[in-house]
Amino acid sequence: MSNTYIGYHFTIEPRDSSNNEQAKQLGAEILLAELGETAFESFVETETGLSAYIQKEFWTENILEDIYILGSEEFKITYTFEEIDQVNWNEEWEKNFEAIEVDGKCHVRAPFHEKTNTEFDIVIEPKMSFGTGHHETTHMMIQHILETDVTNKKTLDMGCGTAILAILAEMKGAQPIDAIDIDNWCYLNSIENAERNNCKHIAVYEGDASLLLDQKYDIIIANINRNILVNDMQQYVNCLNTNGTLFLSGFYTEDIPVIDASCTEKGLTYIKKFERNNWVALKYNK
DSSP states (O other): OOSOEEEEEEEEEESSOTTHHHHHHHHHHHHHHHHTTTTOOEEEEOSSEEEEEEEGGGOOTTTTTTOGGGGOSSEEEEEEEEEESSOOHHHHHHHHOOOEEETTTEEEEOTTSOOOSOSEEEEOOOSSSTTSSOSHHHHHHHHHHHTSOOTTOOEEEETOTTSHHHHHHHHTTOOSEEEEESOHHHHHHHHHHHHHTTOSSEEEEESOGGGOTTOOEEEEEEESOHHHHHHHHHHHHHHEEEEEEEEEEEEEGGGHHHHHHHHHTTTOEEEEEEEETTEEEEEEEO
């Protein structure tokens, strides 16, 4: 990309100092989601919050007027912005994006990182730093998939983000795979990443759980957030084949009772959990 960009650098400070890092992460995710509805096209998670980039030709002085979180009582968000000529995106990402390895089996990297000898090598074009495997929930969902036999299992990656989990599922033999996300940027980036990793069995759709209708799956992966998971749980259960497996993440340890009640009352059986920095990933069978 050689266009001139406007770069915004947001500092996010939760007004409630307890669980500060988790609250800051949540604030950054909400801010990113809202900015993603505008002409901003690239994002980097930073130590203080979030940086976001927009091509100058699409920028207006009131570009932030509909970003509701900026007026939230839960967060104090300040920002600076600057004009950046001919952004070197590889350089920008290399400063903010490190390759990760999960359990010595799965390597998640950008195209500018060297390939390693791990069993599963996933290349993600990091147009934003969320959904790249660095977040605790994605890391734990990778762990769940790594220890699950998904061969020839029809799989759904709900709220797919960058499609990293769908890509790993295909690498482990799952097929066919549906990947769904409500965000247009995630939809487009998931298609790109599936192609980049030579995936042949992933179909990507833009939308929410209303797309599922009477589809049936052997495995459903849903890494979203507590409220959406609870709201859509019956739809997941309806779409899950007998003896199918449901993986859930995107919520905190204290949310487990709410999630578990929603699952068990619908006939699912709890199997296992991973916990990482107070984030949780649960496994249920039907």
